[in-house]
Amino acid sequence: MATPMSASAFVKALRDEGLTVVEVGDWRDHNRNHKGAWGPVHGVMIHHTVTKGSANTVSICQHGYANLPGPLCHGVITKDGRVHLVGYGRANHAGLGDDDVLQAVIAEKALPADNEANTDGNRHFYGFECENLGDGEDPWPAVQLEAIERAAAALCRHHGWDERSVIGHLEWQPGKVDPRGFTMASMRARISDRLDGPSSDDWKPSTPGTTPSKEDPMAGYSQAQIGDAVLHRDNIPAPKSAPDKAKNPKWTLSSYAQTILNTLNTALDELRALRKAVDALAKKES
Structure with a gap:
């Protein structure tokens, strides 16, 4: 309260x-x-x-x-x-x-x-x-x-x-x-x-056209720009799992990367939650 x-x-x-x-x-x-x-x-x-x-x-x-x-x-x-x-x-x-x-x-x-x-x-x-x-x-x-x-x-x-x-x-x-x-x-x-740590003011989000942030050196660029820079071409075929395939038959490379990143982030979050639960159980038993 x-x-x-x-x-x-x-x-x-x-x-x-x-x-x-x-x-x-x-x-x-x-x-x-x-x-x-x-x-x-x-x-x-x-x-x-x-x-x-x-x-x-x-x-x-x-x-x-x-x-x-x-x-x-x-x-x-x-x-x-x-x-x-x-x-x-x-x-x-x-x-x-x-x-x-x-x-x-x-x-x-x-x-x-x-x-x-x-x-x-x-x-x-x-x-x-x-x-x-x-x-x-x-x-x-x-x-x-x-x-x-x-x-x-x-x-x-x-x-x-x-x-x-x-x-x-x-x-x-x-x-x-x-x-x-x-x-x-x-x-x-x-x-x-x-x-578990102190508050911090050393992080600021960036938007396209601004200086990239301290944590993300690519934050000043769009996903499409990053994908095109890596692949040197505009589009590649969309995977069968693309939810908007009917409307957008092609995805940029960054769309693949983002899909993979989202999956990895979800797995990492679940591991963090599991670690917390294990730590809490260990403290309780000790």
Whole structure:
């Protein structure tokens, strides 16, 4: 249980964790507080947006829809790894969820199945919407996954929470599937690793046309540019497994590379989660 941090402390925590933060409009005063209480806060909730295009995604999360007014979260994490702050206070992101899940988050214990929708989550969770179509095929760039990890860790670090205070929407509300494309177990393992060390501001995401980042020397180039530079030609036949083969009969070399990289990243995340579980068991037995 914790009192929500101030807007100034919120943005400072994110930047101290090494994130590039974009402050959108009057985000500090943009909220749904007139509809109910904001706080005490107990954790962080991760979502995917089912949208495409960063500008469009940020606008939707800021303003919402006719039947669901914004803000729809506190921060929007776009594919380039930037965190766009669109609101602060009560936000329409979590909805009603399972009270047993909330109690497990508060106790920082393993989550039970979410089979009820009887508790106001908008009051108790910070929310990050992450730009992704949520179809299981839209990729999650490494820079975006690291931004999710850092954003969640920043809030956990401030409040003294561990990684079990971070959940996905699919773990809170029956019928939800977000975030889809990575597992929350793997993300919590990453957050746990980060919380084992100090916060850091030595990492900044890059976008095409800017200086490549310290961690990724190719960050200033598009996947197509990298693929074409390696292969010296525009396209190669798409694999039979290409989900969009009917619309795009050819893939760039970078598409193959990205598919392989996504598979390797998933395997690495699962190994990290397994290592954490083994370490925890060893400590318990000792």
